[in-house]
Structure formats: C-alpha cells, structure tokens
Amino acid sequence: MAITLTSFGYLHLPTGPDGTPIPPIADRIEDVRDRLRDPAAARDILELDGFDPRVQEVVLNTPGARELIDNLTDYASLPAGPRRIAIGCAGGRHRASGLVELLAKALRERGREVNIEHLHVHLPRVLKQDTEGEPSKPRWKRCGHGPGEMHPVDQAVVDAFKRMLAASKEPAPWTRDDDLAVQVPTGVERAHMTQRGQYPDADRVDLVLLHPDTAAVLTRPMPCPRALILGPWDRAYRPLTHAAHGKEIADPRGKISPQPETGLINPALHCPQCHNTDVTADILRYSNGGADVSSFTCTRCAAAWEPWETPQFAAPNYAGAYADAPALADEETELVHLADDINARATAALTGNGPSVPSIDHRWLLLRKAAWLDRAAHEQDVAWYLGDIPAAQVNQGTAWADQAAHTLLTWDLEHDQADVTGLTGPDAPAWNVAGGARAYVRQEYRAHLDQQQETEDRAHIEPHRGPDGELYDASGKPL
Numbered sequence: 001m002a003i004t005l006t007s008f009g010y011l012h013l014p015t016g017p018d019g020t021p022i023p024p025i026a027d028r029i030e031d032v033r034d035r036l037r038d039p040a041a042a043r044d045i046l047e048l049d050g051f052d053p054r055v056q057e058v059v060l061n062t063p064g065a066r067e068l069i070d071n072l073t074d075y076a077s078l079p080a081g082p083r084r085i086a087i088g089c090a091g092g093r094h095r096a097s098g099l100v101e102l103l104a105k106a107l108r109e110r111g112r113e114v115n116i117e118h119l120h121v122h123l124p125r126v127l128k129q130d131t132e133g134e135p136s137k138p139r140w141k142r143c144g145h146g147p148g149e150m151h152p153v154d155q156a157v158v159d160a161f162k163r164m165l166a167a168s169k170e171p172a173p174w175t176r177d178d179d180l181a182v183q184v185p186t187g188v189e190r191a192h193m194t195q196r197g198q199y200p201d202a203d204r205v206d207l208v209l210l211h212p213d214t215a216a217v218l219t220r221p222m223p224c225p226r227a228l229i230l231g232p233w234d235r236a237y238r239p240l241t242h243a244a245h246g247k248e249i250a251d252p253r254g255k256i257s258p259q260p261e262t263g264l265i266n267p268a269l270h271c272p273q274c275h276n277t278d279v280t281a282d283i284l285r286y287s288n289g290g291a292d293v294s295s296f297t298c299t300r301c302a303a304a305w306e307p308w309e310t311p312q313f314a315a316p317n318y319a320g321a322y323a324d325a326p327a328l329a330d331e332e333t334e335l336v337h338l339a340d341d342i343n344a345r346a347t348a349a350l351t352g353n354g355p356s357v358p359s360i361d362h363r364w365l366l367l368r369k370a371a372w373l374d375r376a377a378h379e380q381d382v383a384w385y386l387g388d389i390p391a392a393q394v395n396q397g398t399a400w401a402d403q404a405a406h407t408l409l410t411w412d413l414e415h416d417q418a419d420v421t422g423l424t425g426p427d428a429p430a431w432n433v434a435g436g437a438r439a440y441v442r443q444e445y446r447a448h449l450d451q452q453q454e455t456e457d458r459a460h461i462e463p464h465r466g467p468d469g470e471l472y473d474a475s476g477k478p479l
Contacts, residue, residue: 002113003076004084007050007100009092009120024119027082028075032095036062039094049121050097059098069099073106077329078383079376079397092120110329163236172232179215179233182207182224187240190233194221205229212241222295271298272305318378321442322371324449328379331372338365360419364448366411370404371445374438377401405437408444421447 006024013021023029039058048055089095097118104114182191194206209219238244278299297304348354380394412426422443431440466472471479
C-alpha cells in the first residue's frame with residue numbers, strides 16, 4: 001500500500017472562522033516551524049527550494065531533523081501504519097519540502113511505495129516587511145535571541161516555567177484533603193483522592209482527575225501509584241496540563257473514554273482467574289493522541305486487573321525474544337525468499353531432480369513465520385491500546401499469529417524433537433493455556449538465535465579439520 005507525503009506552508013493555508021490555519025488532511029501532521037530553525041537564514045540557499053540537494057543537506061544537518069526523519073520512517077513502517085503524513089513549515093519552500101524528499105528516500109529504501117505532494121514549494125518566499133507609514137515597533141527579544149528586552153509573552157512563559165520547576169523540585173507534603181499534581185503520559189494533571197483513598201498495600205491511591213482551572217471532575221476513580229504524585233497542586237503546573245494546550249481529557253459524560261469496541265480477543269492477554277481471552281480495556285485517552293491503559297476487565301467473570309499485573313509466561317518476553325531480530329519489513333522479504341527456495345527444492349525433489357528438503361528447513365520456515373506474525377500482532381496490540389486501530393483489525397492479526405504458533409507447536413509434537421532448542425519441550429503443560437503457543441514461539445526463536453551465536457563463537461576458538469584431513473586452529477594454522 002502506497003503512502004502519501006505532503007509538504008505545505010502555514011502562511012499559505014486557508015483559515016477557519018477563528019483565524020487558525022487549516023492544514024491538509026493526514027494521519028499525522030508535523031509542524032516544524034518552531035521545532036527546526038529556518039534554514040533560509042543561510043543566504044546561499046535563500047532562493048532555492050527543498051528539491052535542491054544543498055537545501056536538503058542544510059535541513060538534514062539542522063538539530064533535530066535526523067531524529068524526526070528516523071521517527072517518521074519507523075512510524076510509517078508499522079504494520080498498521082499511516083496512509084498520509086504531512087509536514088508543514090512557514091512557507092513550505094525549505095524545511096517542509098526538504099524533509100518530505102528526505103523521508104520519501106528513506107521509505108523507498110525500505111521498499112515502500114511513496115507518493116509526494118508539494119502544495120506550496122512553487123510559491124514565492126513570504127517576506128516580512130514593515131507597513132509603510134506605521135510607527136516603528138519596539139524590538140523584542142524572542143526566545144532569548146536578538147537585541148532588546150524579552151517579549152512580554154515569552155517572559156510570562158519563562159516565569160511560569162520557573163515557578164513550575166520550583167514547585168516540582170521542592171513539593172510540599174500532601175494530605176488526602178489536598179488537590180494533587182499527578183504525572184500522566186502527556187504531562188501533569190490536577191487530581192484529588194476519592195473517599196476510598198489509599199489501597200491496603202499503601203503503594204497506590206484512588207484518584208479522579210480535575211480540570212486545572214475549574215476543579216470539575218473529569219474522570220471516574222482510578223488507581224494511581226504513589227510515585228506519580230508530585231505533591232500538592234500548584235498553578236505553576238498548569239502549562240503542562242491538557243487545558244493549557246487546548247486539549248480535552250474526557251468525553252462529554254465526564255468519564256474515562258473507554259475502548260469503543262466490545263473487547264479484544266487476544267490469546268496473549270488472558271484473564272488471571274478463568275483464562276478467558278475476551279477482555280476489555282479502560283483507557284484514559286487524550287485528544288492529542290496520548291493514551292494510557294487504566295485496567296483490563298474479563299468479559300466472562302468480570303475480574304479486573306491492572307497492566308502491570310498481566311500474567312506472564314516463563315518464556316522470554318517480546319523485548320527479550322526479538323532483541324536481535326531484523327526489522328519486520330526485512331524479515332517479511334526474507335520469508336518470501338525462504339518460502340520460494342523451499343518450494344523450488346520440494347518441487348525438484350518430487351520430479352526426481354533433487355534431494356528431499358530436510359525437516360529442519362521446513363521447521364525453520366515455520367518458526368520464522370510464527371515469530372514474524374507474533375511480532376506484528378504485538379505491534380497491533382500496542383496500536384489498539386493507544387486507540388489507533390479498531391479491535392477487529394488487531395483480532396485478525398492475533399488470530400493469524402495464534403494459528404502460526406499452533407502450527408509450529410503441532411509440528412514439534414509430531415516430528416523429531418531433536419530440532420527443539422528451548423529448555424521446555426512442546427509437550428509441557430505450560431504451553432497448553434491461553435497464549436501458550438505464542439510464548440513457545442518466543443522461547444524457540446530466542447533459543448535458536450542464541451544457538452547460532454554460540455556456534456559462531458565456537459568457530460573462532462575451536463580447531464577444525466580442513467579439506468586435506470588435517471586439523472587447523474581458528475587462525476588457519478596447522479596443528
């Protein structure tokens with residue numbers, strides 16, 4: 001599926017009733033006006049545009065540009081990635097168009113099909129000129145640069161930031177009667193302890209989030225680790241809240257926005273009480289894209305548990321199992337080549353033009369395919385938690401991963417288990433539970449990679465026999 005990259009200039013956009021520019025429609029919009037400095041300050045590229053390699057080089061060497069391109073490249077390469085990405089700067093001639101060209105190159109190197117739209121790169125530069133006849137205005141220093149005093153707006157921001165730092169560095173002791181400052185994934189919010197208050201283990205308290213200005217209750221009660229409480233609420237924290245950025249934290253009913261689908265059928269995520277795999281998640285969702293899973297609930301027995309209480313297997317987790325695995329796109333290409341090679345060899349064997357394909361080669365294909373689907377389904381799980389994709393989509397990916405995992409487990413049960421490299425065999429009861437087959441895939445994939453590494457290391461230190469039958473050391477010298 002092709003992805004469309006769009007560059008534009010905010011100064012050329014139409015505006016809404018409130019005068020705010022209306023950007024082009026996209027799954028993700030990057031505003032680099034303040035994020036990256038304007039490269040047009042380099043006079044030798046002033047009249048050029050983002051198509052020119054000199055402009056692209058200046059943009060790429062701007063602090064923060066490489067990190068932005070790497071982030072967008074990884075984001076666009078996700079299995080449930082975007083179809084449209086838009087990048088905007090002031091005029092659309094230098095930063096936006098140059099970044100789009102550089103991002104398109106990076107994506108094409110990963111095998112993606114890319115379409116490019118430059119909305120304003122052809123338009124003349126926007127020049128800032130004083131209106132003739134108007135009295136001269138004071139020259140304010142913006143963001144600490146330039147002559148003159150600091151602009152009053154910037155000064156107010158700096159003063160608020162200093163007050164926020166002072167409040168966070170030396171928070172006063174808090175009590176259950178205080179409004180509290182609580183750290184959340186997107187900043188800091190105002191909160192208050194509920195009547196239930198402290199949990200028996202003393203590590204968590206029940207809180208509701210409040211509007212930073214009106215103290216109106218925005219969410220239903222939810223558990224909060226004590227470590228996330230910064231201290232009593234102080235107005236100095238307001239610049240870090242959702243309200244300071246014009247965002248909303250709750251739906252009109254004033255409760256945590258739940259996942260709209262009925263549930264996630266995920267064999268890798270099961271109820272700790274009845275092992276049911278049909279669960280729902282309560283999600284604290286922000287309109288700017290941030291989200292946090294508050295808890296999971298079983299649809300069968302109504303048991304509830306928090307994310308850090310999710311049952312784990314004895315097998316390696318995703319990070320440990322796939323730490324050295326290639327990128328998903330690269331692995332997909334390799335799987336196609338491997339499958340084609342095995343099919344060609346099997347066809348040749350059937351026609352008497354070659355030997356049969358060893359079972360270990362078939363198993364290696366099954367293992368790599370199951371691991372690839374396991375990783376892809378896990379990324380979709382994360383996207384579902386954040387509200388980026390519907391449950392139906394992640395359920396399909398999970399079903400494919402579960403099916404591939406059971407195929408590998410069944411193969412190992414029916415064939416010679418000498419090819420099994422993990423510590424726990426395929427007939428162990430540990431795999432006969434919800435999510436067990438995918439955990440078995442992670443064990444086998446990690447064990448296979450470790451075995452490969454051990455073989456390579458041994459080859460560098462152990463002697464070997466050459467074609468002449470003599471023994472040689474690792475450097476090739478005869479023994």
